Amino acid sequence: MEERLKKKKLSELFHSNESEFIAVYGRRRVGKTYLISEYFQEKGIYFEVTGQLSAKVSDQLENFSQSLANTFFQGIELQKPKTWKQAFNQLKNEISKASSSKKIILFFDEVPWLASRKSGFISALEYFWNTCASRYKNIKLIVCGSASSWMIQKIVNSKGGLHNRITASIRLMPFNLVETKAFCNYRGLNLNDRQLLDIYMIMGGIPHYLRQLKKGLSAIQNINEICFTKDGFLVNEFDRLYDSLFDDSKDYKAIVTALSKKRKGLVRKELLAVIGAKPGGKLHRILKNLEEAGFIDSYQAYKKKHKE
Ligand SMILES: Nc1ncnc2c1ncn2[C@@H]1O[C@H](COP(=O)(O)OP(=O)(O)OP(=O)(O)O)[C@@H](O)[C@H]1O
């Protein structure tokens, strides 16, 4: 989605005379957090809490409590909730006291980490939406997360989870070539079209990576520095990225590594051998999640009836 369209959609949702429950997802590092906080931060009462990787429920609740204090109590420490149900009740209380003429933005970032198994986050959030947020007209509830297996199952797929409550969902895509060019120009990088294309082929329109480009270096020098020097920014990114996205990241990495070595791609039978799995569930799930996460594409071979 082009930058302008994203803003337009957010603007419509912001100005609507109803509460909205918005899901934003997309590849890691694609600019989700930036887009949402930049657009909403100054537009009303702004509450933001971010899930923490591998943290205990009590730590996540502490972060929530801190955010609540910052937004509604000038940072004065509050009694910490013990469960998500209690946490959302506190939020409900504050919302009921706020003026209905102001928009209230509630931004839950990295939701998959907030909603760890048995944490009770999802059901508390759903209950909060049903009994509180949806009954007001001025609340914009935003859940955001990377396109991980979790996000896809609970938010994007139509079965179960929060899907039935979501009023709008936005999948954020990387910059296209035109946007990448604009971004590089904006950052004062002096690249000709050929260099721009080299950069785009390697970084694929991901702003977080494009930000690493240095002025005064050619495309090749930049790529060398970022990808191939010892402390290069992208050297360990593959591991970091996959570990943060997928619980069983080992199989995901093996599949992607195998695919990257064959220009024409691989058929399912070959991929099964890579992870030593039997036909059926597991490979299907991995491929589907990789596709949703924006890392691979599947296509049907010419003149063949079935996807291989
Ligand atoms: N439209 C943009 N213009 C300029 N800079 C951007 C833009 N979008 C993102 N960035 C920059 O790219 C970096 C990554 O963006 P951001 O953290 O929002 O991505 P994300 O999708 O939330 O990533 P993660 O999945 O890791 O949470 C940030 O440092 C941000 O400043």
Ligand SMILES: [Mg+2]
């Ligand atoms: Mg983010």
